[in-house]
């Protein structure tokens with residue numbers, strides 16, 4: 110497996126595409142796990158790592174989920190796709206649909222970042238701009254899927270994107286020499302990666318690659334924007350599901366999801382892992398973004414920077430200890446969304 114090219118397809122026996130001939134790839138996955146010693150020194154945490162998902166095709170980890178979903182859709186004979194998106198998933202879908210030679214209809218809020226609107230149009234997909242939030246885009250794309258028979262690639266409405274994102278879990282273990290970290294911080298919109306990484310740990314345990322859960326599993330931290338924090342609210346209130354977060358507002362487009370479809374799975378993952386949920390203000394994300402770039406030369410997206418902002422709070426409260434090994438996921442490149 111490790112002799113294969115370093116992409117997410119090196120784990121293909123653990124992925125749902127049956128025939129390799131159907132794989133549509135731009136070499137997604139296999140991103141670097143960067144030790145962050147300078148930032149770690151500033152925070153008082155020597156064992157700080159940033160997994161830099163900004164190195165993926167289309168500049169974000171959405172390439173993993175969408176690459177897998179498009180490949181499986183090709184295998185199943187799908188004619189084309191619809192997707193509601195805050196931006197990056199639409200960009201990824203446009204790219205992979207182009208590579209597969211299939212049509213894609215991308216439904217984005219009018220306020221979505223210009224870089225995302227451009228990448229969709231450049232790749233020849235149909236861009237539908239929708240008034241409102243991703244939830245409104247979801248209604249319109251579902252209507253189109255219903256009327257046209259095209260495949261709806263909405264987060265967690267189909268099973269395959271999660272399978273692509275779970276490969277981050279395999280890589281985290283491999284990158285750290287099969288010793289799982291103590292804590293993983295994940296910027297949560299729809300929550301696919303959080304749930305997917307947790308699933309990867311279960312699968313690795315079943316394969317005997319890592320010890321039983323009673324041994325050590327990372328505590329999973331769900332990081333959200335304070336201006337759109339349905340999961341943080343539900344976690345703090347001890348609920349098993351979330352309410353629609355009214356008046357959702359944040360610059361971090363990937364976190365602007367007022368009611369994730371996978372709310373129950375997200376909450377279950379946080380609790381099973383003894384994790385927690387943290388909200389951070391946009392200003393804290395911006396400050397963290399500057400810190401990461403100045404200390405380590407890594408251009409993080411706002412969502413990725415949110416994990417470092419949350420980490421600062423968790424260190425201050427003592428929830429994370431200074432001798433723990435911590436992985437922050439930088440889910441996309443900051444170059445796509447300049448400040």
Ligand SMILES: *Cc1c(COP(=O)(O)O)cnc(C)c1O
Pocket residue numbers: 169171197198264296297298299300301302303363364410412413440441
């Ligand atoms: C989509 C996205 C997220 C959130 O991912 P989910 O799996 O939907 O929770 C975080 N960061 C970036 C850059 C994104 O594009």
